[in-house]
Amino acid sequence: MDARVAADVLSDLVDFRNGSVNRRIFWDEDIYQLELERLFARSWLFVAHESQIPRPGDFLTTYMGQDNVIVARHTDGAIRVFLNSCPHRGNRICFADRGHARRFTCNYHGWSFASDGALLGMHEESHYEGWIDKSEWGLLNARVETYKGLVFACFDSEAPSLDTFLGDYRWYLDIVLDQTDAGTEFIGGCIKNEFDCNWKFGAENFIGDSLHASWTHDSGSRAMTAGHPVPDYMPVDPLSFHANANGHGWEGGVDGIGTLGLTFMNKPHVLAYYERKRDAMVRRLGELRGRRIFGSVISATVFPNFSFLPGIATMRVWLPKGPRRIELRAWTIVNSDMPDDVRDAVLHSCAQTFSPGGVMEMDDGENWENATKANEGVITRQQRLHYGLRVGSAGPDPDLPGNVSRPMYSDVNQLAFYRRWMDFMTADSWADIPHRR
Secondary structure: OOOHHHHHEEEEEEEEEOOOHHHHHHHHHHHHHHHHHHHHOOOEEEEEEEEHHHOOOEEEEEEOOOOEEEEEEOOOOOOEEEOOOOOOOOOOOOOOOEEEEEEEEOOOOOOOOOOOOEEEEEOOHHHOHHHHHHHHOOOOOOOOEEOOOEEEEOOOOOOOHHHHHHHHHHHHHHHOOOOOOOOEEEEEHHHHHHHHEHHHHHHHHHHOOOOHHHHHHHHHHHHOOOOOOOOOOHOOOOEEEEEOOOEEEEEEEEOOOOOOOOOOOHHHHHHHHHHHHHHHHHHOHHHHHHHHHHHOEEEEOOOOEEEOOOOOOOOEEEEOOOOOOOEEEEEEEEEOOOOHHHHHHHHHHHHOOOOOOOHHHHHHHHHHHHHHHEEEEOHHHHEEEOOOOOOOOHHHHHHOOOOOOOOOOOOOHHHHHHHHHHHHHOOOOHHHHHOOO
C-alpha cells in the first residue's frame, strides 16, 4: 500500500465525530504493514526496565514492532539498543532471552559485535583486509532515553525527545514510578503469552475499558476474593475520569480504593504497606495523586503498545506478530525498598490475575481472540464498530493534565488512541505529526 492510496483508505477508517471504527484496522495485512513502517518504526517504544540489566555486559532481547533488538548495558554504563541481525547475511545473532556477555557473535560466519553493536571482527578476518571498513558495518543502533527507570528506544532520528513524546502523561506515570527515593524495579522475570488477536485490542482495553470489568471479570473476581464482585461504584462516581495526552491514556477514580483494594483484599499486610507510604507519597506527589488517585487506577496505556495496571503492579507490551497474532510480555513492578513479604504477595497477585494462568488474563484473551476471528466473515467486516459513548466530551480540567472526560465509562480514551494512530498512519514524517496536549 503506497502512501497516496493509504491516505485515501485511512480517512474512512475512524469516524471521530460520531464514534465508529472500520473493522479493517484489525485484520487487513496492508494496514498492518503500514503500522510497522509508520507507527512502530517512528515511536518511542518501551524495551526494558533499568533493573533488568544492572551491570555492564547484561543484556536482554525483545522486539520493536517486528524488529528483534538487543538491549545491552555497555562497558561505559550506558544502555544501548541495536538490531539483532547480522549485517553480513542477516542471521539472528543472539538467541537468548537475557544474560551476560562481553560480545555477541553470529553463528554463520563468526562476525563478532561489542555491547554497543560495534563490529569487532570476524572468522578468517585476513580475507576481508582492504574489503571492509568495520566502523561502517556495526549493528544499527536505536536512540535510547529513559524515564525514571523505564527504558524506551526509537529508530527515527526525527522523532522528538521522549519527554516530548510522553508530554502531560508524565504527571500520571509518576504516580507509579515516583513513590519513593529508591525508585522501582521489575521482579519475578518476564512472563510470555501468545494470543491470536490484533495488538490494538489489548492496548485499547487497557487505555480505559472499565465497561467490561464488572461483566467479563465477575467470576474471576469472586473466585479470588471469597465471593466479592468487581466494585460497582464507578458508574455513580462523577469524579471518576478518563484522561489522555498524545494518544496515551489513563482511567481511574479519586477514592483511593479501586483495584488496589480488590486485589489485596485478602493480603492486609500489602494494604498496610501502602497506607504507611501514603503520607510520604503525598509529600512527593501531592494529595490528589498520592492519596486519592493511587489505588483507584483501573488501567493505562502508553501509546502505542505499553500498558499497565498500577493497582495490580503489572506492566506489559503487546508485541505484534501479524494483524491477527501477538506476543504478550509482562512483568511485575515494585518499589525497590519494598519489604520481601510484600514483594512476594504482589508477585503472587500478578500471577493470580494477569498471567497465562491468571483468572483475568484468560477472560480478556478469549474476548480479544474472538473479536479478531469474527472479522473473517465478509459481511461481518462491512458493519462498523460503535465507539460513540460520550464522544466529544473530553476537554481541559482544572486539576488533571491532558484531555479529561467524566465519568470514566466512555470511549473517549479509545478514540484519542485512534486519533494518534491516525496521526502516525497518515503522516509522511514526524514533521507532519501534531502534538496533542
